[in-house]
Amino acid sequence: MIVTIAGEKKEIEQGTTVSRLLVLEKVQTPEYVTVAVNEQFVDSPLKSERVLKEGDQIEFMYFMGGGR
Amino acid sequence: MAFSDEQLERYSRHIILKEIGPRGQRKLMDGKVLIIGAGGLGSPAAMYLAAAGVGEIGLADADTVDLSNLQRQIIHTTADLGKPKVESARETMLEINPEVRVDVHQTLVTADNIMDLVEKYDFILDGTDNFPAKFLINDACVLARKPLSHAGIIRFQGQLTTYAPGRGPCYRCIFVEPPPPEAVPTCRQAGVVGAMAGVIGCLQALEAVKYLAGTGALLTGWLLTYDAMTMDFRKIKIPSRKNCAVCGENPTILKPFDYQAAVCDL
Ligand SMILES: [Zn+2]
Numbered sequence: 001m002i003v004t005i006a007g008e009k010k011e012i013e014q015g016t017t018v019s020r021l022l023v024l025e026k027v028q029t030p031e032y033v034t035v036a037v038n039e040q041f042v043d044s045p046l047k048s049e050r051v052l053k054e055g056d057q058i059e060f061m062y063f064m065g066g067g068r
Numbered sequence: 069m070a071f072s073d074e075q076l077e078r079y080s081r082h083i084i085l086k087e088i089g090p091r092g093q094r095k096l097m098d099g100k101v102l103i104i105g106a107g108g109l110g111s112p113a114a115m116y117l118a119a120a121g122v123g124e125i126g127l128a129d130a131d132t133v134d135l136s137n138l139q140r141q142i143i144h145t146t147a148d149l150g151k152p153k154v155e156s157a158r159e160t161m162l163e164i165n166p167e168v169r170v171d172v173h174q175t176l177v178t179a180d181n182i183m184d185l186v187e188k189y190d191f192i193l194d195g196t197d198n199f200p201a202k203f204l205i206n207d208a209c210v211l212a213r214k215p216l217s218h219a220g221i222i223r224f225q226g227q228l229t230t231y232a233p234g235r236g237p238c239y240r241c242i243f244v245e246p247p248p249p250e251a252v253p254t255c256r257q258a259g260v261v262g263a264m265a266g267v268i269g270c271l272q273a274l275e276a277v278k279y280l281a282g283t284g285a286l287l288t289g290w291l292l293t294y295d296a297m298t299m300d301f302r303k304i305k306i307p308s309r310k311n312c313a314v315c316g317e318n319p320t321i322l323k324p325f326d327y328q329a330a331v332c333d334l
Contacts, residue, residue: 006302029247029252032247032251034243034244036307041307061242061291062227064222064226065198065199065202065222065253065254065255066197066255066260067109067110067195067196067220067221068105068108068137068195068197
């Protein structure tokens, strides 16, 4: 099935959870990455439960602590 | 209030813009912006806001200029090494535009002083380099109902969003709480390309200018991300978080508090 990850369409397997997707996408320190699916936050405890569906729009938001 | 001939000339490129015009320029000149962190992000922001004639610009930073700062903190020069950053920055700003007033606060911003600090300003710009400070500034701006430009940079990436009281999500809505110290790398550990501070700091200055002049759409409700390796700018819609601890429906944070800074930030 096709989902949109950070604006790009990608093929993923049926049944893929948000946690699994973070691994597949090789996201570093996934426990500290904020995930939104279809403009809703998926809080950390729910990342392993939330199964993605065809057409889902997924965004990752990363901590960026620099500035000085 | 009329402009002097010198002001008409100095600000002519603003005054000619229909989106700013004489009225917007007057608002800039009446505006008060606080920049927390006179470093990578704060440098270009402070320089452009001074050049724009923003009436009063506050600078808060406890540090002195270090050689490793100069790769990106362009408001300071080699001759400024060892000087307090707020003093060095103030000198540069007044060289650009002697008309602006620069208030320096050579202090670490903490839960004890932040409410007094933000109170007199119209718009706050976060140019700090650590999560405890970013959360502290966010909470204080929400509690004091002050608009805030939040930004972060690392390596070849940057991001920013603008909090506007009552009009959209805050930084804590997105990230909830700081990561444990050392869990996420800092610029000191991971590096940052100097011009990234320029790109993102300038975008923060633009948000402040638009807010003061009352023009355009702010990044309220959006996280703008920039990847210099691919040159992709993306606007990510930030969901609302009704249970946000500071801006949500039943807030549990009712006054600012300090998180423990990571050891490497001290
Ligand atoms: Zn919030």
